[in-house]
Amino acid sequence: MAAAAGVVLSACTSAPPQQQPAPVDTGPAKQAEAIGNGGVVASVDPYASAIGLEVLRSGGNAVDAAVATAAALGVTEPYSAGIGGGGFFVYYDAASGKVSTLDGRETAPAAADANYFTENGKAIDFNEAVSSGLSVGVPGTPATWDEAARRWGTKPLADLLKPAAKLAGDGFVVDQEFRSQTEENAQRFAYFPATAQIYLPGGAAPAVGSTLRNPDLAATYDLLARDGVGAIYNGAIGAEIIAATNTPKTVPGKTVRAGKLAPSDLAGYKVEPRDPTHAQYRGLDVYGMAGSSSGGIAVAEALNILERGELRGQPKVDVLHRYLEATRLAFADRNRWVGDPTANDVPTAQLLSQEFADSRSCRIDPAKAAASPAGPGDPKAPAACPAPLAPAGAEGNEGHNTTHLTVADAKGNVVAYTLTIEQTGGSGMVVPGRGFILNNELTDFNFVPVTAGVPDPNLAGPSKRPRSSMSPTIVLDKGQPLLAVGSPGGATIITTVTQTLVNRVDLGMSLVDAIAAPRASQRNGAKTEAEPAFLAQPERADLEARGQAFTQVKEIGAAAGVERLPDGRWAAAAEKARRGGGSAMAVNR
Template structure:
């Protein structure tokens, strides 16, 4: 991928994008001219269109895309994980956030994740039975189909069942990820049955079949919730976890519930933004960062100053994430205060445009305030319904544990709790009491599916990337605000700051040497690709897998953008459904 600096992109926008005011007087079209889907795998995008052609809407297509990703991207997500479905019903104008985040088993107390000497047991937190929360994604399929879809679940799940049964070609990222996690995955007999079925590890280009997962999906299609959370599959899930030393119960598996929550809404310049509420941390962080940044005309600034200000907004939002955010069913999240314009103005006042703020100067004490992992897809259908869905099993191939006979690779989301207060998780972010595990509690997430709408554009976007999800979505929003189209937004260079550790991370090509030097002169510490040669950890070469679609109201055309960092992703537009309302 040929990298371009953000400065060059913004300048191009200023030169070639027509002023919004010249187009705002047109009457917006009532419906899109078809449908647009962008996902991380072409088979999933194709499944979405197959479901639309069968008479489904965006919500049926979301189930189809999600289920196929669960089959072809076990590296990133699956039935053994969870996700967030941000949905927009065009007929009613209603936005809803469907929370299918995993839940903590009752047995998973913080003491379970400590070694005898009191040190944190990282292996137990990310590998095997104690790493897994109760899955939520299958329940989301049932909920969305029954409440928002037009088709039976059996129709929406048919592509995933077919692909699990017949197989799909192993791609490079899949094979590479398995090599990285093979030592853990090959601990467990159920996992070996799936991933070593041919006698050797999956190789690029080989056909990968999952007959047990096909059967599990079929039972879910035939029996709904009970087909996964009770009966044959439920019994095998509990038995498989407990055989490896875990302590799940049939009752807590069957007690899993999807939650519907009100999304976070905010205004940024000319955009109405709808995004994820807790237990996602993304929406509150976005509201803080965008309202802080609204105090400057970013497009008029030189690149080092713009990056400096964006970074300082990231630093402050992640500091608040650490202390105040958790499952709103268990802790009082001060959402109204954290998302208020007045609070953002106060944070803005602490930013020095000429100097970086060391993170240790932002209080590390609680105050009286009260990349490859994960996947995302975006859909707009011909009626204007929208779906932004981010789903995950957390790290590469989740916990590595497949309970025998299920084909279900379980998540390792328990590491997203503050299992030991103040100890960073696998993504380097910390938490305290607000995000401590409790029976039935949902762990904090960074997943941030988002809608944007202005006078002439409707946008759906999101990305995987652990704690970097939030900042990648922020950069995507700023890119759309600068006038970029969907594919240009998906290709934007990326950088990130999360309060602690106090460094700016960036992928290859994000900064020119001159910009990097200017940021260092402002007092920032940078972690760039190649720094590991000098004794540091370095930064990943590329990040994320952003998938976005947009409806241009001025010309009534649809566009899709699929991250060029991922060669198997696909964004497509079809006329399916147009004229059939």
Template sequence: MALKIFPAHLLALASALVLPACATAPPVGPSPTAAARENDVYDKGMVSAADPRAAEAGAEMLRRGGSATDAAIATMLALTVVEPQSSGIGGGGFYVHSDAAGHLYTIDGRETAPAAATPQRFLDADGKPLLRREAVVSGLSVGVPGNVALAAKAHARDGKLAWAELFQPAIRLARGGYTLSERGRSMLARSPDSGAHDSAARALYYGADGQPHPAGTLIRNPALAATLEALAQQGPQAFYTGPLAQTLAEHVAAETPAEAGKMTLADVTSYEAKQRSAPCGTYRVYTICGMGPPSSGETTVLGILVALENFDLAALGPESPVAWHLFAEAQRLAYADRELYLADPDFVPVPLAGLTNHAYLLERGKAISPGQTLPTVTAGDPPGGDRLSFATGQHYPEHGTSHFVAVDRKGNAVSYTSTIESAFGSGLFVGGFYLNNELTDFSAVPEQNGRLVANRVEGGKRPRSSMAPTLVFGPDGKLLVAVGAAGGATIPVQVARALIGFLDWKLPIQEALALPVLFSPQDTVIVEKGSRLEAMVPALENLGHKVRTAELPLKTNAIAVVNGRLAGAADPRSEGRAVAQ
């Protein structure tokens, strides 16, 4: 059953802010005047994505009369072609949908570990974690892809156009060719271990000299076009059964040590995209909803934001070092909870209601001082959680991913994050696309100090994710913004920063996405290199922070509702763009 969004002042009365599926109060819908425009809520629909050609593919579906869901699926498929380093049908994703009346529906298309996978999957013979390259560029890291199953489930519920129609822009791009961008060339140059690991990928994206093709090269991918055509004609079963599924399983198994647990055809054929409950919470007068576990994204976004309700961020403003200090401290608290409690809820009891409980998060934020840093930060005790049950793990760095949002004229909104994890994923290449390395999102070690790690590897389990596809509603229950980001563990921070900019600092949505990023998941604050936050480093150090500057993998996309019309935005650090129908 879909969830319903209620005005924020009613939500605030609840101690646990995960909206129950059985809620019966009437949702707040569009104004009666919408009927005068043939039930349209907006004059035009819109798509925002990390590549303009993918955004255009989605907008094309809207022009054909498709829904936001149709547009989002077409965008995901096109990204498989034009942004192969980040996402696509070889990976998985999370889908958050709302209609104009505020009914929420979410789908978990996260990859799964092979049934034979063991908790020691990423340990060497001495019981130590494998080096990152050894873990990533191999069959060890590949989970059963979930994006095609997700798309099929979403289309069955919310699609309007024929399934095959959604594939046409991506097929044109793959067969007719697309121009390699400078960003794409740069990623190929920086990631040859994965990008050129398989001979078929090397022949497609690299020259005879071993160097990536220069920007401006027309890339034709007939193998991917054939795969997409099969999916368009035969449906999702063409991915999960038959020759493609067999090839996928065999290719992954061939690069996986037997003792770690090999992928089988049965792992692929048994994959299921799952409907999940959508965690919602209030931040000031706004209702914020997103994806639940195995995503840690929305709980972390809410953990950051609600902790900051104790402070007047609007009065401080974006030029205040104190505001950024508070933001850093709130991150430390939220990420401590994330590290301990978040994992696949089908395998681990995740205290989701407690982690989104407004009173708990507000009280946790009271530990923050505007004048100094917290000396140490540990996980809290959310209602329903047992801090002593699990240990924190050791995780490989996260990268990659792509986010896109779509809103149609009827008021349906989709926030969808798709990923293959690192640049070019595992490097394994089948059917013209890269396979993910999502299993390295599990903890490399299954236990610490005699206690199990919640996010340890287990057969059939889905690894914890940082992805945070988010929808925000005003006090009247109407959509305010659809937003999400790419960039591994920085994703919840990017989303929280954009929302602070838009909701607290009243910046236009494009300026909110352009705000610098300060990333503080533990005891060191990482300031975005080259941003105006670098000038605040001395002030942050005077407050007690250990600070370093670094380039961060930042890529946010959003669509906001401003005076009843849609305003699209894309991170200026990316090639992204918003396209109206």
């Protein structure tokens, strides 16, 4: 009885059991690394990576998978990419051993001139320019998908759009990263009824764990699958893009600046095949994207500067110091010389030369950081350690929320593809009834000349492409693919790709660890942006003693890459933590 009484007493006096809240569904699981023998996909999003992987499983090649993955990112990463934007596509063809590139950058209206972003002789407010029709360039992404699929793919574009159309119709589970990005843009999204209808359901950012559907985008993908991308460049969707840009639909009491797009701007758009940039680094061949991106040029120059001096086995602080100084100099030259090559005399070959890099590397003092802004060199007349030219201004206005994907297939074809709509959420304007956000890429132009008396290669102009920093990169070893990598992050893309390559090649990290390592981004500024983990390293004190100054930022970039392993299999590598972590997936046969 005593025992029984004890049980009754315990039952009577204990607190009632607490009901545990049901776990919130945050969508498919993410993983930062995957290894397989039948191809790999790395992106920031598991829905998109899974779609690319299924294309590989069904017999598609790396180009097919890249296009399908990109279309899916237009659904789940709509604030970073989509058919309202543009990008750069780098492809290695295993059969020919050739690296090719496509410039799918957006273009300014023919009506644009050097005063496009000025009023009464002064630059207009940057934020006012972003959320406006004035910032919208002719989208290049749909034409890039079409061109890549026709040139190198094995499946028609219509088939590659179907999985993304289904994803848009069925919806995806909202995670914290998506909700946070929506909250950060909620005020300006609310200006545009078509945007708020999709991304502010009930007037607020969608809850984590809820399902976000975009039937308008599903229908748009279906239309493109049926009628081709001509529906954008010569058809009904194009007319609606022009209407949304030139007469933006806003809530009562709110007006934004109108754009100047014309039907001829869309009809005349062309994806530009360009020769890739090329540098040799530690015996490897590094290929990237030439103008209108500055990415391939600046990454190559930084590596060429670092080439004259061994980093392997050196103290880590020396490696970091030299990396920061190399990118400082590369940005000085990029800011002065690089713009749209169809509108500027860009000395690409000279900027890529080892001779020019050698003339610049002598500016690096191993014991002391250079003052910024450092002046550029003259690539057209390199000499032995000449005095630099007058500083040529700042890096520009590039937004950080681009996206990148990398794919390799079982035959060894490789794609590195970076695409964007510029700022997080682009212009903020969804084309009514079409479900996609228009870019604000034209704000990548400098609004006014940066330095008086110095030619500025990045002012707006008729049909001109604004300078970019996107740096999709493919590295070959003795003619065979070794790795490919890229990242979002605006101008920090250049430093992220450079640092990742130094981590992998010089410091011997695995690709996934090279991507995860703490980052710092020196872009010819008085201070270097650095992540908290970078600043927590013991080398910080020595770097600061050498004159390196830092400002802390939450995170830099969100890289994704692939690497061919010694046994012939492929490894896909994505972020472990940045932007909520990335998604690496592999086919095993």
